[in-house]
Amino acid sequence: MHIDPLEKKWIAISLAVVGLFVAIITLDALFHGINPPSKVETIDSASLHLNTEFAEDKLGVQTDAQGVITVRMVAGRYSFFPKHITVPAETPLTFRWVSMDVLHGVHIPMTNMSTMIVPGYVAEITTTFPKPGEYPLLCNEYCGLGHNHMWSNISVIAKEDWQASVKSPAQGEQK
Numbered sequence: 001m002h003i004d005p006l007e008k009k010w011i012a013i014s015l016a017v018v019g020l021f022v023a024i025i026t027l028d029a030l031f032h033g034i035n036p037p038s039k040v041e042t043i044d045s046a047s048l049h050l051n052t053e054f055a056e057d058k059l060g061v062q063t064d065a066q067g068v069i070t071v072r073m074v075a076g077r078y079s080f081f082p083k084h085i086t087v088p089a090e091t092p093l094t095f096r097w098v099s100m101d102v103l104h105g106v107h108i109p110m111t112n113m114s115t116m117i118v119p120g121y122v123a124e125i126t127t128t129f130p131k132p133g134e135y136p137l138l139c140n141e142y143c144g145l146g147h148n149h150m151w152s153n154i155s156v157i158a159k160e161d162w163q164a165s166v167k168s169p170a171q172g173e174q175k
């Protein structure tokens with residue numbers, strides 16, 4: 001089969017571009033820990049209120065006996081619940097997001113937290129927030145007329161302050 005030399009050149013260039021992208025994705029996955037969500041975990045979005053994990057009183061920040069922090073959040077038109085949470089900086093946090101109705105997204109500016117929250121699935125992300133501060137938690141998938149009002153707040157506090165509050169017996173559960 002005859003292939004024009006010019007065409008050959010462009011085939012080589014396009015294959016090189018594909019190779020470059022695959023290399024970037026591979027390096028990001030291996031060295032920066034950037035991966036697409038791979039763990040498929042389904043959930044019945046219509047009965048979250050009856051669910052043992054995502055019932056209203058189970059939401060928010062929880063620390064287990066080993067000190068591992070899990071944050072459970074429900075997205076629904078038009079907010080993220082609970083409305084406000086407090087988490088420590090420089091500490092691995094595992095977020096488990098579910099939607100109670102339609103497709104939502106969550107984006108926390110100045111952090112690497114950004115994921116779709118697809119109804120019927122649990123979106124799990126483990127991340128670390130490097131700096132203390134007040135961050136908004138924004139929906140980035142159009143979900144209806146109130147979409148532009150869909151946000152919550154997250155307070156990231158210094159690791160030392162978090163440990164002090166966990167040790168204090170007066171401090172109840174973090175909401």
Ligand SMILES: [Cu+2]
Nearest residue numbers: 139141143147
């Ligand atoms: Cu939205």
